[in-house]
Amino acid sequence: MQEETDLNIGQAARQGLYIQTFGCQMNEYDSQKLAKIFESSHFEAKSPDQADLIIINTCSVREKPEQKLYSELGKLAELKRARPGLLVGVGGCVAQQEGSRIIKRSKVVDFVFGTHNLSLVPSLVKARRSGLPPQVAVDYRDGWEELPLGFKGSSKISVFVSISRGCNKNCTYCIVPVTRGKEVSRPFHEIERELRIAIHRGAREVVLLGQTVNSYGRDLTPRVTFSELLLRLSKIEGLERIRFTSPHPQEIRSDFVEMMAGTPKVCRHVHMPLQSGSNVILKAMNRNYRRERYLDIIASLKEAIPDISITTDVIVGFPGESESDFEQTMDILEQVRFDSSYSFMFSARPGTRAAAMEETVPEQEKLRRLQHFQRRQDQITSESLNSWVGRTGEILLDGPSSSDPSCFQGRLSQNILVNLQSAHSSLRAGNQHRQD
């Protein structure tokens, strides 16, 4: 890249880059891309005080995201005084929403960049280093933003690859359509090339990322369906497993279940957000499906792939949620028996339609519903894990266990984390291991 080369001019040694990432896998992916952009000019700093450039990649989904950002910036003020050459940039969803307001509010910040402007970061750094005032780049793009392919650093067994950006769904509680813009699919050849680079460096599994992965390809010419994408990727030699997150129930097409069942490399796991089991609340959330449709999809998946793992996201205490609405969410939990779930109490995000709705569920009651849901989910999760005792499964080995370095860790196709005694001499990261 031109900017990357320019950053090296006149530098005797590479500088330190520290990236602090909040939020989802998409943000993690973007941070990996930023590290890649600066690969030739910056080394990875282990802490902010070793860095010449600090980038905070923000998330709007967390509670009180702005307070969180300004508290992080406050912590950097002293460091910046001590190291006048230090530059601080803010990216991600809060940056996209707030833009120049961040610079007005914090003297620490040298540049702000939005979710469509990662490729501009080197030029923002350069402008600031040349004495120009704090920089802002938050314009949306119509097409796919080209970024360097591949990743920096040591190879991983499982890599994220983004296949689309943005979202056209407009769920009433969600700020993503504002912070990430309209949905844009990544050209197939780019996905394929990035994946081939990752495999060459040792990856064996890919996690395809998108806000609604299964609406992939609608905007491409010629059109490609999500199932076709997976089938094509499954032909890549060296790739052993394909995962994806997250499909939207409204976008599940008839060929999806068939593709899942008939493509061995596609993992036997689907994370499909439910959000609520009540049709009234699903409508208020603008989710565009009914509980019956959700249950039908799950039934077809379970029929076609009996050992499939199903996980989900749930929000409790959405405005207007009655006790009977909540009971319908509990009812779906009982019917589907999710292997695990992420569950949250509703909390309004500024700028969303739900923020203008009247909150009808007191915080105490939201908490009660959440705890009730989570207690039951924990029981089901534990029963589901116990059902694996005595069964044989294939584990893709990842490396030493994060909780116990004397063990190896890996995952079943169902996305269940497994620790193995590393006394097995045959254990190697990247290998598939059969275990009873």
Ligand code: SF4
């Ligand atoms: S599908 Fe709904 S919840 Fe998911 S990113 Fe789009 S608007 Fe947000």
